[in-house]
Amino acid sequence: MSSNAEPAPKSTAESYAVCVYCSASVTDPAALELARAVGAxxxxxxxxxxxxxxxxSMMGAVATAARDAGARTIGVIPxxxxHKEMADVESDELIVTDTMRERKQVMDERADAFLTLPGGxxxxxxxxxxxxxGYLGMHDKPVVVLDPDGHYGGLFTWLEELRARGFAGDEAINRVTVTADFDLAFTALEP
Incomplete structure (x- = not known):
């Protein structure tokens, strides 16, 4: 385990890193299979x-499948x-932070792209x-939501209402790629 929160330098295409956000509590078999497929x-x-x-849950499934498929895994946990989320001690690099904010900062710094799966x-x-x-110009990394079963359907319907009412502009809404298609999600993540 490492408590050093310094980002590692990126040097080659092989160091391209995708941060996956997903549930740490759901036991739904379809959600766990999606996480395994993403990791693989x-x-x-x-x-x-x-x-x-x-x-x-999904967090463990994606990491295990990624490792099994030869990926280097970096876990960042406060x-x-x-103990609550059973730290992934099999990670190639496990970074333990003091706070959730620090965790997110390290994840942001270490990632080249972001993929969101179903979660809470x-x-x-x-x-x-x-x-x-991304919308505010703090990074230009891809932000993708893979939603094959409509988990976020209500959320994005509401966000379209915000756009229609003038609370969210096209540039903001269009900054994220939302798709139900696995292959399209990975195409959107590509460097």
């Missing part, structure tokens, strides 16, 4: 995985969640922070 595809492409550092309020918070950062 990250490994197949020779990319690295940056995750929340837990070894439970001290308070080491924590996942949404991560998505919105990353999405907003």
């Amino acid at each position: 595809e990250i490994g197949r492409r020779g990319w690295q995985l940056v995750s929340g550092g837990g070894h439970v 001290k308070r969640l080491v 309020i924590g996942t949404l918070e991560e998505l919105f922070e990353t999405w907003t950062g």
Whole structure:
């Protein structure tokens, strides 16, 4: 385990890292299979995985599948969640942070792209922070939501209402790629 939160330098295409945001609590078999498929595809492409550092639910499934497919995995977990989310001690690099804010900062710095899978309020918070950062010009990294079963359907319907009412402009809404198609999601993540 490492408590050093310094970002590693990026040097080659092989160091391309995708941060995956997803549930750390759901037990739904379809959601877990989606996480495994995402992890396997990250490994197949020779990319690295940056995750929340837990070894439970979808978070654990994506990390295990990525490693099994040859990907280097970087887990980032705050001290308070080491036991609750069963820290992924099999990660190639496990970074333990003091706070959630620090965790997100390290994940943001270590990632070249962001992929959101089904999740709850924590996942949404991560998505919105990353999405907003891109819209405000704090990064130019791809932000993608893979939603094959309509998990976020109500959310994006509401966001379209915000656009129609003038609360969110086209540039902001269009800053994220939302798709139900696995292959399109990975195309949108590509360097």
